[in-house]
Amino acid sequence: MSVPAFTGSNVMDVDAAKIRGAGSNVHFDKVSVAYGAHVVLHPLTLDIAPGEILAMIGPSGSGKTTALRAVAGFVRPASGRIRIGATDVTDLPPYERGLGMVVQNYALFPHMRVEDNVAFGLRAQGADKALIGERVKDSLATVGMSGFAKRYPRELSGGQQQRVAIARALAVRPRVLLLDEPLSALDAQIRRNMVEEIAKLHRDLPGLTILYVTHDQTEALTLADKIAIMRDGRVSSHGPTVELYRLPPNRFTAEFLGRANLLPVTVTEGATGPKGFATARLGDALLAGAARGEKPGDKTLLCIRPQHLSLTGDEEHTNRIVGTLKEVHWQGELTHLVLEVDGTPVRVSATRLPVSLPERGSAVPLFFTPGDTSLVPEDVRG
Amino acid sequence: MADAAVLPAPAAKRVPGRFWIVPPAALLALLFFYPLVLIVQQAFMDDSGMANVGEFVRVLHARFFLNALINTITISVTATAGCLIVGLVLGLILAFVPFPGSGVIARLIDTFIALPTFLVTLAFTFLYGSAGMLNAGLTEAFSLQAPPVNFLYSTWGVVLAEVTVYSPFVLRPLLAAFSLVDRGQIEAASVLGARPFRIVRQVILPAAVPALIAGGSLCLLLTVNEFGIVLFIGAKGVITLPLLIYSKAIQESAYQVACIIAVINIALSLGLFGLYRFAAGRLGA
Ligand SMILES: Nc1ncnc2c1ncn2[C@@H]1O[C@H](COP(=O)(O)OP(=O)(O)O)[C@@H](O)[C@H]1O
Numbered sequence: 113m114s115v116p117a118f119t120g121s122n123v124m125d126v127d128a129a130k131i132r133g134a135g136s137n138v139h140f141d142k143v144s145v146a147y148g149a150h151v152v153l154h155p156l157t158l159d160i161a162p163g164e165i166l167a168m169i170g171p172s173g174s175g176k177t178t179a180l181r182a183v184a185g186f187v188r189p190a191s192g193r194i195r196i197g198a199t200d201v202t203d204l205p206p207y208e209r210g211l212g213m214v215v216q217n218y219a220l221f222p223h224m225r226v227e228d229n230v231a232f233g234l235r236a237q238g239a240d241k242a243l244i245g246e247r248v249k250d251s252l253a254t255v256g257m258s259g260f261a262k263r264y265p266r267e268l269s270g271g272q273q274q275r276v277a278i279a280r281a282l283a284v285r286p287r288v289l290l291l292d293e294p295l296s297a298l299d300a301q302i303r304r305n306m307v308e309e310i311a312k313l314h315r316d317l318p319g320l321t322i323l324y325v326t327h328d329q330t331e332a333l334t335l336a337d338k339i340a341i342m343r344d345g346r347v348s349s350h351g352p353t354v355e356l357y358r359l360p361p362n363r364f365t366a367e368f369l370g371r372a373n374l375l376p377v378t379v380t381e382g383a384t385g386p387k388g389f390a391t392a393r394l395g396d397a398l399l400a401g402a403a404r405g406e407k408p409g410d411k412t413l414l415c416i417r418p419q420h421l422s423l424t425g426d427e428e429h430t431n432r433i434v435g436t437l438k439e440v441h442w443q444g445e446l447t448h449l450v451l452e453v454d455g456t457p458v459r460v461s462a463t464r465l466p467v468s469l470p471e472r473g474s475a476v477p478l479f480f481t482p483g484d485t486s487l488v489p490e491d492v493r494g
Numbered sequence: 495m496a497d498a499a500v501l502p503a504p505a506a507k508r509v510p511g512r513f514w515i516v517p518p519a520a521l522l523a524l525l526f527f528y529p530l531v532l533i534v535q536q537a538f539m540d541d542s543g544m545a546n547v548g549e550f551v552r553v554l555h556a557r558f559f560l561n562a563l564i565n566t567i568t569i570s571v572t573a574t575a576g577c578l579i580v581g582l583v584l585g586l587i588l589a590f591v592p593f594p595g596s597g598v599i600a601r602l603i604d605t606f607i608a609l610p611t612f613l614v615t616l617a618f619t620f621l622y623g624s625a626g627m628l629n630a631g632l633t634e635a636f637s638l639q640a641p642p643v644n645f646l647y648s649t650w651g652v653v654l655a656e657v658t659v660y661s662p663f664v665l666r667p668l669l670a671a672f673s674l675v676d677r678g679q680i681e682a683a684s685v686l687g688a689r690p691f692r693i694v695r696q697v698i699l700p701a702a703v704p705a706l707i708a709g710g711s712l713c714l715l716l717t718v719n720e721f722g723i724v725l726f727i728g729a730k731g732v733i734t735l736p737l738l739i740y741s742k743a744i745q746e747s748a749y750q751v752a753c754i755i756a757v758i759n760i761a762l763s764l765g766l767f768g769l770y771r772f773a774a775g776r777l778g779a
Pocket residue numbers: 147152170171172173174175176177178179
């Protein structure tokens with residue numbers, strides 16, 4: 113794989129075929145950012161592989177935008193280096209970094225037609241006319257906006273404007289695409305469609321490295337190869353999406369990525385057997401789940417997702433706890449139950465229910481498999 | 495009677511509502527339209543009270559009038575161009591180059607609008623006048639016979655003073671327009687590879703065009719009518735329309751000539767004001 117050397121305006125020389133196989137990695141090397149005495153990014157070390165979609169998620173104010181803007185060149189790190197491909201970009205101005213960026217409010221140029229918005233980057237980089245025409249056409253086609261080239265941004269809906277913003281970023285064939293809450297301004301329905309379209313876009317341009325900042329876990333889970341969860345200016349956890357969801361490394365991750373029931377347990381037996389399940393005690397119940405090197409006597413949390421709890425047992429659902437039924441919310445497709453187990457509320461999302469629901473206040477057994485269960489350490493706040 | 499306006503019944507509201515046009519209209523008529531009519535009347539009437547367009551035509555072709563007209567337009571256009579350049583450069587710096595205290599500077603320049611125009615001219619006399627600090631310093635340092643810096647007593651002196659006084663009138667609407675420019679657009683342009691100069695040209699300026707037109711036409715209007723600065727500098731040969739009206743009316747008691755020139759000056763002003771309102775309307779002001 114040949115990564116083209118990047119010197120200012122020669123991004124133009126990278127043609128479409130090359131970009132497919134030749135994304136750049138992004139490397140944060142102990143990057144910290146402070147506003148005065150206020151440290152908003154603690155030394156961050158993180159690598160985004162070429163062609164990877166990394167979703168950076170976390171609550172508002174956790175430093176996601178700051179990290180993204182450091183890559184773009186709008187925030188100067190107090191320490192550390194940022195590399196894109198082989199280039200150390202820490203000291204380069206934004207216009208020499210060869211990136212694409214899309215933000216929440218689209219930031220289209222209001223006095224330019226769609227086609228001129230999309231051509232803007234190429235013109236700025238001195239591309240020749242023929243190339244510009246071709247790229248504008250391609251980019252608009254990629255986002256399904258070919259019929260809107262002559263419109264002004266104000267003549268488009270929010271979703272259409274965001275497509276144009278994406279086309280504008282893609283037209284310069286960026287080495288890395290930075291997306292900061294790109295769908296947050298859109299309606300839920302359009303947002304779902306756009307998530308799918310971004311996924312499709314990445315299938316068409318598999319070499320494109322994407323840093324996707326969002327506070328929406330659904331977007332992250334749908335799109336990302338890997339997820340970095342931010343908390344208070346630090347990476348709380350980082351890993352492949354499925355792994356992070358199935359085996360969250362800490363309470364914060366478990367609760368931020370999807371819903372999770374976290375029950376305090378005491379480990380009775382460390383990981384054993386081919387599947388490496390550990391055993392832990394909750395009241396009278398002994399429960400098995402994926403381990404992280406716990407030892408007998410350790411106090412930890414048992415994590416089980418609401419949709420993995422069943423009201424009926426079988427030979428696979430060998431974990432069993434008993435709770436007191438507190439609330440039932442029927443929502444058509446799903447029924448949400450809230451129970452109390454050993455003083456901890458436990459949520460259940462069930463698609464199928466027994467013909468007769470148990471009464472409120474009665475004791476209800478819940479079943480789940482060790483494969484859906486994991487032990488999660490309590491957060492150590494640093 | 496004033497409380498009639500807050501009554502909910504439409505019938506009770508309509509009659510007193512009409513009445514309220516009278517006081518402002520009367521005041522306007524007395525203070526504005528009547529004098530205007532008098533001036534126009536004077537301009538087209540000779541001493542015997544007969545309508546006479548001949549004098550009007552004669553003045554239009556007179557050397558002294560044409561010179562003053564050319565002077566007025568030259569000074570006004572040059573000063574306005576200067577104001578646009580100074581206002582634009584200052585505005586870009588104040589709005590887009592982050593430096594501590596930029597807000598204070600912007601407010602300070604704003605305060606400038608409140609000051610009388612001759613103040614700057616007076617200060618200029620102290621600084622650049624023949625007995626001013628600059629000339630005194632240079633004469634002493636190089637043992638010169640005559641003051642070396644003489645630009646103040648020329649068209650350039652007037653233009654410089656007007657640029658100093660009126661640049662804030664461009665700066666103000668520009669800063670308002672700049673504050674509305676989405677910083678995200680500037681950043682998007684920058685990421686796409688645009689250098690600062692291109693961003694100013696293609697992203698910032700298009701958003702500021704109405705502000706530039708509004709500020710520029712206001713400057714044209716104010717400089718066409720400027721009297722204090724021109725009089726104060728008192729450059730020989732630099733006669734503008736307002737100065738000409740003054741000298742014809744007060745010094746030569748040639749009232750009809752003064753009124754003829756005044757009518758032309760008023761027409762010029764109203765035209766520029768129309769341009770300003772048009773631009774300000776586009777600006778949403
Ligand atoms: N220009 C700034 N000056 C001072 N503090 C800032 C600035 N930008 C962001 N911050 C602070 O940095 C922290 C992280 O902000 P941000 O990166 O925008 O968070 P996120 O995108 O995760 O919501 C917040 O506490 C915010 O108040």
